[in-house]
Amino acid sequence: GGEPITIEEGMEGVNIITSEELSNHKTKESCWVVVHGKVYDVTEYLPDHPGERSAPLLFRHAGGDATDDFEGMFHSKRARGILEDMYIGELEGAQRSNSFLDPVSAKYSPGSISRPSTGMFMKKTPVLSKIIPKEFALKKIIRVNHNTKVFRFMVPNKRKLGLPVASTIMIHLKKGDEKITRQYTPIADKKGYFDLLIKEYNTGNMSEFIHTLSENDTILVTGPILGPTYRFGISRHIGMIAAGTGITPMIQVLSEVRRVKGDHTKITILYANRSERDILMKRRLDRWCEESSGDWKIHYLLSQVYLCGK
Numbered sequence: 001g002g003e004p005i006t007i008e009e010g011m012e013g014v015n016i017i018t019s020e021e022l023s024n025h026k027t028k029e030s031c032w033v034v035v036h037g038k039v040y041d042v043t044e045y046l047p048d049h050p051g052e053r054s055a056p057l058l059f060r061h062a063g064g065d066a067t068d069d070f071e072g073m074f075h076s077k078r079a080r081g082i083l084e085d086m087y088i089g090e091l092e093g094a095q096r097s098n099s100f101l102d103p104v105s106a107k108y109s110p111g112s113i114s115r116p117s118t119g120m121f122m123k124k125t126p127v128l129s130k131i132i133p134k135e136f137a138l139k140k141i142i143r144v145n146h147n148t149k150v151f152r153f154m155v156p157n158k159r160k161l162g163l164p165v166a167s168t169i170m171i172h173l174k175k176g177d178e179k180i181t182r183q184y185t186p187i188a189d190k191k192g193y194f195d196l197l198i199k200e201y202n203t204g205n206m207s208e209f210i211h212t213l214s215e216n217d218t219i220l221v222t223g224p225i226l227g228p229t230y231r232f233g234i235s236r237h238i239g240m241i242a243a244g245t246g247i248t249p250m251i252q253v254l255s256e257v258r259r260v261k262g263d264h265t266k267i268t269i270l271y272a273n274r275s276e277r278d279i280l281m282k283r284r285l286d287r288w289c290e291e292s293s294g295d296w297k298i299h300y301l302l303s304q305v306y307l308c309g310k
Contacts, residue, residue, distance in 0.1 A: 015089030015129050022091065026063030033066040037094030040086040041130055044226055085164070088130050127161050133172050133220035138213050139193060148199040148245070148280055150187070151210060153219065158192040161223075165230045166252040169223035173209055182206040183225060185248035187281075188255070197280060199245050232260050243272040247280055254288060254296075264295055272301040 017032075017039045025032035031043045046059060061069065128134060140152040155161060161169070168183040188195035200211040210219070230253045240250045250269065257263050273279045279300060289296045 015125075015132055016092050017089045017131075018092045023063045028059065028062075031059060031062045032088070033061045034064065034091050034094075035067050035070045035083065037091050038087055039089045039091055040083055041088045042083075042086055045082070045086060087126060127155060127159050128169065128221065128223045130222055130224075133222050135218045136194075136221055137216050137218050139215065141213075141215070144197065144280055145277060148197065149211065151196045151198060151213065152193050153196070154193055155191075160191055161186065161189045161194050163189050163194075163224045163252075164226060165256045166228065166249040167224040167226050168249075169221050170225060171206060171210075172220040172222065173206055175205060175209075180205050185252060187248050187251045197245060197248050197251075199280075230256055232263050235265065237266040237268070240267065240269045241272075242269070244278070245280065247271060247285075251281065251284075254285075258288065267292075267296045269296070269298040270301060271298060272303070275302055275304045276300075 022032055022034065022039060024030075025041070028046060029043065030041075031046060032039055032041050034040075136153040136155065138151060139154045142150040142152070144150060163169070163186060166185065168185045170181050170183055173180040173182075184196050184198065186194045187197050196210075198207055198210050201207045213219070227249065238253070240253075242250050254267070257265050257267070269285070271279070271285070282300075285298055289298050
């Protein structure tokens with residue numbers, strides 16, 4: 001009950017999306033839909049949506065409101081959770097009811113959008129946006145070897161980025177009139193910070209820029225960009241092949257396997273580098289293998305071997 005209020009009231013810091021902007025995303029390359037006034041970027045989910053196998057049920061609402069169809073069909077908690085992972089903002093001018101509706105069992109009344117009443121839990125706005133770059137300040141620099149460092153960036157309010165395993169973020173840089181973007185895979189996503197392992201390349205505009213940063217300097221980030229996901233029980237034995245900083249998505253997966261109790265997935269890693277001094281995170285990788293009770297094995301491949309006296 002109660003008078004409806006608009007999305008904009010009391011929602012400072014939320015990404016507000018106009019109807020015009022929404023209507024520009026109605027292709028299979030960029031598909032946004034609205035459910036209960038919330039805007040979701042469902043582009044990457046289109047091929048996996050059950051309705052797409054027989055008819056383009058989800059895509060027919062591209063750039064528009066899918067609430068009626070969404071509530072007209074049964075959606076499990078898991079399905080609703082998948083949708084929430086694709087949340088990017090709120091539709092400008094949408095109406096919210098003051099009453100709280102259980103997102104799974106409540107009856108839907110067209111035109112009303114549920115929100116928790118005072119004292120009820122309300123889902124936090126995602127730290128990252130796929131559309132609007134967010135600013136993060138550099139907290140710490142940790143040297144790894146002669147040309148690679150870990151850059152630790154602060155996340156406000158001791159929150160995490162909340163990245164699915166394994167996914168990347170996009171860093172944005174403006175150099176004169178040129179806009180430069182580059183994807184990076186965080187090797188840590190902890191409360192209050194995330195870590196990027198970045199090698200410096202003489203010809204790399206982005207890596208060169210990041211390696212000139214000092215503490216409290218900032219970067220602009222969008223994301224997450226989803227890659228192949230890992231979940232407990234997906235495979236009994238995983239093979240990984242990486243070279244140089246390509247080890248970063250592997251570290252995301254390895255960290256997740258270590259985090260989950262009872263995950264005894266066997267892992268074999270082939271890790272290639274130019275020379276022994278170029279091997280990144282070697283101590284950590286060796287320690288993890290030792291602690292795996294034989295479940296993990298790593299093989300280092302070198303393209304250059306330096307012999308004494310040669």
